[in-house]
Amino acid sequence: MGRPSKAVERKAELLAVARRTVVERGLLNLRIRDVADGAGVTPGSVLYYFPSLAELLQEVQRDAVERFCTARERAAAGGTAPGRRLVAMIRSGLPAGPGDELCVLLYELGTIARRDPAYAARHIALFERQVGSYAAILEAGAATGEFTLTDDATTIARNLVALEDGYGLHITHAVPTLTRTAAEELMLAFARTATGSALAEQS
Known part of the structure; x- marks a missing residue:
């Protein structure tokens, strides 16, 4: 080659x-x-x-979205129990800290989505792709009896992604208002309630 x-x-x-x-x-x-x-x-x-700068940044966004989603999907791949996959999915979506290059990049580029349809479309695709990954894990857990979902899988998945986004912003602030560990525990608390599963045992 x-x-x-x-x-x-x-x-x-x-x-x-x-x-x-x-x-x-x-x-x-x-x-x-x-x-x-x-x-x-x-x-x-x-x-x-x-x-143009816009075209360069669009390519940066495309690359960042693909790398972020691929890494998450790999972390939460099949072959293990849904509970373990759910914990892995949650952990893979939170920034490591203010210096997490990929997450900071996505947050920065997300601000352009407010005024540029092209960026908005990729930002929506990023959100929906993550929702799809979460929903697949939740549905698998419900099908095997490991989870007893309190709502439909897509609704729970959307809430999980929204929590990640919100907590992630706090983690990446110049003066973080939340640690990654605290954010992870908050997300796991919601996931336990939503699935009826003691996810701490999957840690």
Whole structure:
């Protein structure tokens, strides 16, 4: 198999720099020049591969969403009891802390969804994909009798994702108002109530 082309390698390098720049600087007043400076190239070199900052950030968002979802799906893959999969799913969705690059990146890019339909569509897809993963685990637990759900699986799944998003923002603040450990326990408390399962035994 041949080596990746220089164009593919250069685009990957620029995406990596763009990810780092968004995490370090945030999106407010972000410019192509900031990415170019981080990569040690001219703004024109960046624009050769990405015609606008918007297109570059859309590619960053696509990549971040895919990496985040793939990692979560792998963590909560089948082959173990639904209770263990549910605990793994909860743990994989919470940021490690304020320096969690991938989660911070997704939160930053999520702010653009308020005004840009393209970003909004991917943000919705991210939400629904996570809901689908949770719902599949909940349905499996209900089918085997391990869970006694207090509501339909999709409703519980949506609440779990919403809790993750809310607690995640608190964890990633410059001055965190909640630790990851505390957020995990709060989510597990809701999950125990929603499933009728003593998930602590799955830890």
